[in-house]
Amino acid sequence: MTVQTPERPAVTQEPPRATPPPPTVRAQQPETAEGASPTHLSARGLDLFYGAHQALKKVSIEIPSHSVTAIIGPSGCGKSTLLRSFNRMNDLIPNVRIMGELRVSDIDILAATTDVVELRRRVGMVFQRPNPFPKSIFENVAFGLRMLGLKDRNELEIRVEDSLRRAALWDEVKDRLDRSAMALSGGQQQRLCIARSLAVEPEVLLMDEPASALDPTATARIEELVLDLKARYTIVVVTHNMQQAARISDRTAFMLQGELIEFDDTRRMFTSPHQKLTEDYITGRFG
Amino acid sequence: MTTGSRPLRPGHDAAAFRRHQILRENVIAWILRGCAFSAVAGLLLIVLFVFKEAWPILGDRVTQQEANLAGFFSQPLWQPVSETPKYGFTPLFAGTIKVVLVSMLFAVPIGVLAALFATEFASPRLREILKPCIELLAGIPSVVLGFFGLMVLASWLQPITHAPVRLNAFNAGIALGLGIIPTVFTVCEDALRAVPKSFREASLALGATPWQTAWNVALPAASAGVGAGVLLGLARAVGETMIVLMASGNAAITSGDVFDSARTFSATIAAELAEVVVGSPHYATLFFLGALLFLLTFFINVAAGAFVDRLRRKLAGA
Numbered sequence A: 001m002t003v004q005t006p007e008r009p010a011v012t013q014e015p016p017r018a019t020p021p022p023p024t025v026r027a028q029q030p031e032t033a034e035g036a037s038p039t040h041l042s043a044r045g046l047d048l049f050y051g052a053h054q055a056l057k058k059v060s061i062e063i064p065s066h067s068v069t070a071i072i073g074p075s076g077c078g079k080s081t082l083l084r085s086f087n088r089m090n091d092l093i094p095n096v097r098i099m100g101e102l103r104v105s106d107i108d109i110l111a112a113t114t115d116v117v118e119l120r121r122r123v124g125m126v127f128q129r130p131n132p133f134p135k136s137i138f139e140n141v142a143f144g145l146r147m148l149g150l151k152d153r154n155e156l157e158i159r160v161e162d163s164l165r166r167a168a169l170w171d172e173v174k175d176r177l178d179r180s181a182m183a184l185s186g187g188q189q190q191r192l193c194i195a196r197s198l199a200v201e202p203e204v205l206l207m208d209e210p211a212s213a214l215d216p217t218a219t220a221r222i223e224e225l226v227l228d229l230k231a232r233y234t235i236v237v238v239t240h241n242m243q244q245a246a247r248i249s250d251r252t253a254f255m256l257q258g259e260l261i262e263f264d265d266t267r268r269m270f271t272s273p274h275q276k277l278t279e280d281y282i283t284g285r286f287g
Numbered sequence B: 001m002t003t004g005s006r007p008l009r010p011g012h013d014a015a016a017f018r019r020h021q022i023l024r025e026n027v028i029a030w031i032l033r034g035c036a037f038s039a040v041a042g043l044l045l046i047v048l049f050v051f052k053e054a055w056p057i058l059g060d061r062v063t064q065q066e067a068n069l070a071g072f073f074s075q076p077l078w079q080p081v082s083e084t085p086k087y088g089f090t091p092l093f094a095g096t097i098k099v100v101l102v103s104m105l106f107a108v109p110i111g112v113l114a115a116l117f118a119t120e121f122a123s124p125r126l127r128e129i130l131k132p133c134i135e136l137l138a139g140i141p142s143v144v145l146g147f148f149g150l151m152v153l154a155s156w157l158q159p160i161t162h163a164p165v166r167l168n169a170f171n172a173g174i175a176l177g178l179g180i181i182p183t184v185f186t187v188c189e190d191a192l193r194a195v196p197k198s199f200r201e202a203s204l205a206l207g208a209t210p211w212q213t214a215w216n217v218a219l220p221a222a223s224a225g226v227g228a229g230v231l232l233g234l235a236r237a238v239g240e241t242m243i244v245l246m247a248s249g250n251a252a253i254t255s256g257d258v259f260d261s262a263r264t265f266s267a268t269i270a271a272e273l274a275e276v277v278v279g280s281p282h283y284a285t286l287f288f289l290g291a292l293l294f295l296l297t298f299f300i301n302v303a304a305g306a307f308v309d310r311l312r313r314k315l316a317g318a
C-alpha cells in the first residue's frame, strides 16, 4: 500500500479509489451491512427497455463487497433483468436499450470500451435452471480455464479440485470426475455450475434464483454454500423466496414493476421496512 | 356413452353421428395405412429387382465364367466391352473414393461452418436470407450442377490446379460438394438450433468468446446431429450420379492422383446400362455394382442412426 504523501509517486499500481484504501488487506470476516465495506457493484439511474417495454426504471443501488445481497419482488418486476445487466447478459437479447451507469469496482460496465468477455469473467453468473455442459464433470469446471488458454493438465487439476471444494461438491464427485455432468442430481448440477463459475476467479457472483428448481435438501445446501462463499466473493442473489432472502442475505433489495422500492439491511427490511409497499409484500399481501 | 346424454339440439341423433364418425375414422386409417405400405412395397420391389438381376454373379455358372467375384477384386482393369471383357472394380473403387473424399473435404467444413455462422453469429435478418439460399442449392437438379461442373467449374479450376485434364476427380468432387453442402448445412443447422440457449449463456457468462462458445459448446452439444449430417452427406456423395458422370472425365483408371480423370460406381452404371445386352454378364455386373452401392448407402444410413443414438445417450449422461 502506498502511504498518503502530498506528492503522489509517478507510478501507482493501485487504480484510483473513491475511498482511501483500508489499512489492512481485505477483511476476511463478513462485515455487517452497516460496516465500512466498500461498494463493489453499483447502478445509478439505470433504465432498461425491451423494445418499448420499460423493465427497469431509474434503478440506483450500491452493493457492498463480500456480502450477500438479495433481490426480491414479485415475478416480472425486473429482478433477473437487473442481475443480467451487471454482466451484460442482456446484450444477447435483441432490441434491448439500456441507459444509466453501472460499475463493478473501477469498471464502467456499459462503456463501449469495456471488454465484455473480461467483464463476464470477473462477474460470474449462476442460472435458475442448472445448466452444466454435456461434458464430463472435470471438463465442466475446467471449461472457463481452458477458454482462458490454460492447458497445463496439472494446474487444471489443482484448480478444478479447488473450485469443487469451494462449491462443497468435491467429496461427492472426486471419484467420477470423468463422468458426464448430466448424470448428477439437480442440486449437484447446480453446485457444479457454481464451481464452474468459481474456477475463473470472479469477484462477483450473480445468482438468479439458484435454488428454485431444487428440492428442500438441495436448496439448504446451496444456501449454506452461499454463506460460505461471501467471505471471498460479493454475491447477489435473486430469489422470490422471502425466507431464503432472510436466511442468507446481509442486505435485501425489494423491486416492484421495474423500480427499486427499498434497499436496506435484511434484518431491518423484514422487521421494520420503511415503505408501505415493502411491508405489504413481505407480509404476503400481494405478489 | 351416447345413451344417457342430452341431445345438443332437437333432432340431433348423437348415436347415428357417432356411428358415422367411427366409419369415417376407419376409412381414413386404412387409406393412410395403404400409403405407408405402398412406400415400403416400392422399396422392397426395387431391392428385389436389383438383387435378382445381380444374382447371376453369385449363382449362374455361365455368367461366372466371364464375370465373377474373384475377377472383380483381382482384375486391375475395367474394360467391359473389349474383345475379352475385363471387370476389375479397382479403378472404379479408386475413382469413387477420390471423388467422394474431395467432395466431403470440400462440403463438410463449409456446410458445418455455414451452419455455425447461421445459428451463432448471423443476425436474425441475415439468417432469414442465408438459409433459403443454401437450401435452394439443394433444389438445383444434379444435372444442372453436373453441367456447371463440366462447363464452368472445370474451366475455372484447371488454371489453378494445373491438372493435366479439364475433367478430373477434383473437379467432380467440388461440383459434387456443391450438391452436398445443403444436406450437411440443413441437418447441422437443425441440430445447432436444438442446442439449448442455456448452454450458450453459461459459456458466455464464464467469459468465453462467441467463437469459443460456438466451437466448444454449441458444436459439441450438436455433435450427434452434425455427425448425422456428415453421414447423410456421405451417403448422398456415394450415390450421386449425374454430377460425377458429367464432371469427372469418366476414365476408369487406377490412380491415386485427384487430378486424373476418374469414374465412380454410380457413373459407371449410368453410362453403361443403356447399351448393355440384357441378361449378359456385363448387365449382371452392373446390377451387382448397384447392389453394392445400395448396401453401402444403406449401411451409412444405419450407421448415421446408430451414431446419433449413441451420442445422444452420451450427451444425456447415460
Ligand SMILES: Nc1ncnc2c1ncn2[C@@H]1O[C@H](COP(=O)(O)OP(=O)(O)O)[C@@H](O)[C@H]1O
Residues within 6 Å of the ligand: A050, A053, A055, A073, A074, A075, A076, A077, A078, A079, A080, A081, A082, A093
Ligand atoms: N427477453 C425479453 N424480451 C422482452 N421482455 C422481457 C424479456 N425478458 C423479460 N422481459 C420483461 O421484462 C420484465 C422483467 O422481467 P424479469 O427481469 O425476467 O423479471 P423477474 O426476474 O423479476 O421475474 C417482465 O415484464 C418481462 O416480461
Ligand SMILES: [Mg+2]
Residues within 6 Å of the ligand: A079, A080, A081, A208
Ligand atoms: Mg427472473
